[in-house]
Amino acid sequence: MQPVSGVVWVLTVAGIVGLLLFDFFFHVRRAHVPRLREAALWTSVYVSIAILFGVGVWVFGGSTMGAEYFAGYVTEEALSVDNLFVFLLLMSSFKVPRADQQKVLLFGIVVSLLARTGFILVGAALINSFAWIFYLFGLILLVTAGNLLKDKHEEGEAPDNFVIRLARRFLRTSDTYDGDKLFTYQDGKRVLTPMLLVMVAIGGTDILFALDSIPAIFGLTQNVYLVFTATAFSLLGLRQLYFLIDGLLDRLVYLSYGLAAILGLIGVKLVLHALHENNVPxxxxxxHVDVVEIPTVASLGIIIGVLVVTVVVSLLSPKGRARTAVAGARRQATEFLDIETDPAYCDEIYHRLLEEEKKLKQLPEKYRARIRQQVELMELLERAHRVHAERVAAGSCYVPATT
Known part of the structure; x- marks a missing residue:
């Protein structure tokens, strides 16, 4: 495998930093709600950059490096999509206004990239010093694959871990947001806003995700340059991807099963590699144990195949359609009642809620019956309609101009 020169490293890091700065100054610094067209455009731009970079790796580094990069990138991107479920729940739990969510996500991406870079360097050092570390990485991935088979995305259940609990305990914040500011004044005193708390929660949670993703990509390549770039490019487009597919996230009901299969495959690949390089007494x-190792090209084909099947089956699933409609209605009602304060955007959210309720009514009867049994959801929707009627009666509801 060809070594990567220091010049290439410097140019690569400079390019990634430049993309992050561009993202901040041209998209995130001005708080706004990205429309579907904007999110789709910039998601395609970042994916295209990642693919072109991979083509360059393939041309200048050879087919082996190219296949390893693409296998790592696809795997990390798939794991990032799964992480978006948790980000969505965190945003809802902390009631972050839609226009301010971009800054939170970009902060989380930067923290994650820095943390994962540290994990990559530590992982590479361990691999170079201890061949048995492949056994440990393989075990971590197999355990993670087993955990993914459990339904971890319960409706409305916000994630909770020690990072979030510590942040809530030690970061004293105001009760309300002040735009996207990290500090505000309350009763004449300078205090933190909930924005800082949710940034810590997103960043801390993403660091925990790295404990699974870094062993996964080391199972596909031990080239530190490829591990770093595949990880970085999978994170760079994550903010745009969030706004592009957040309405479809709940539709991917079988994504966890697909990811479990992928992580299980990589876990087995790591164990086989560990047996081949074995020096454990x-x-x-x-x-060393003479075992058959799984080629990287075969791994890449299996990973892509599993993801395609998982996504297609999820999109065609009636269960996915029902869960998407329920989650969409709950999300729009919660935003309308508890999060957004801008009258124009509140009106837009309310009309989205009506569209989601139409989808609920179009579901098969067995799913509609289950939905009617969700007392909390029914009460939430009724309260949203009641509050909207009160706002209209009081003249405080924005009504868009007609032509």
Whole structure:
């Protein structure tokens, strides 16, 4: 495998930093709600950059490096989509206004990139020093694959871990947001806003995700340059991807099963590689075990195939359609009642809520019956309609001009 020169490293890091700065100054600094067209455009731009970079790796580094990069990038991108479920729940839990969510996501991406870079360097050092570390990485991925088979995305259940609990305990914040500011004044005193708290929660949670994703990509390539670039490019377009597919996230009901299969495959690949490189005394007397290893090209084909099947089956699933409609209605009602304050955007959210309710009514009867049994959801929707009627009666509801 060809070594990567220091010049290439410097240019690559400079390019990634430049993309992050461009993202901040041209998109995130001015708080706004990205429309579907904007999110789709910039998602395609970042994916195209990642693909072109991979083509360059393939041309200048050879087919092996190219296949390893693409396998790593696709795997990390798939894991990032799964992470978006948790980001969505965090945004809802902290009641972050839609226009301010971009800054939170970009902060989380930067923290994650820095943390994962550290994990990559540590992982590479461990691999170079201890061949048995592949056994540990493989075990981590197999356990993670088993955990993914559990339904971890319960409706309305916000994630909770020690990072979030510590942040809530030690970061004293005001009760309300002040735009996207991190500090505000309350009773004449300078205090933190909830914006800082949610940034810590997003960044901290994403660091925990790295404990799974870094072993996964090391199972596909041990080239530190490829591990770093595949990880970085999978994160760079994550903010735009969030706004592009957040309405479809709940539709991907079988994504966790697909990811479990992928992580299981990589876990087995790591264990086989560990057996091949074995120097653990109590395994085959410290000698290597003659086993068949899974080629990277085969891994890439399996990963893409699993993801395609998972997404197609999810999109065609009646269960996915029902869960999408329920989650959409709950999200729009919650935003309308508890999060947004801008009259024009509130009116837009209310009309989205009406569209989601139409979808609920178009579901098969067995799903509609289950939805009617969700007392909390029914009360939430009724309250949204009641509040909208009160706002219209009071003349405080924005009504768009007609032509």
């Amino acid at each position: 109590f395994i085959n007397g410290g000698k």
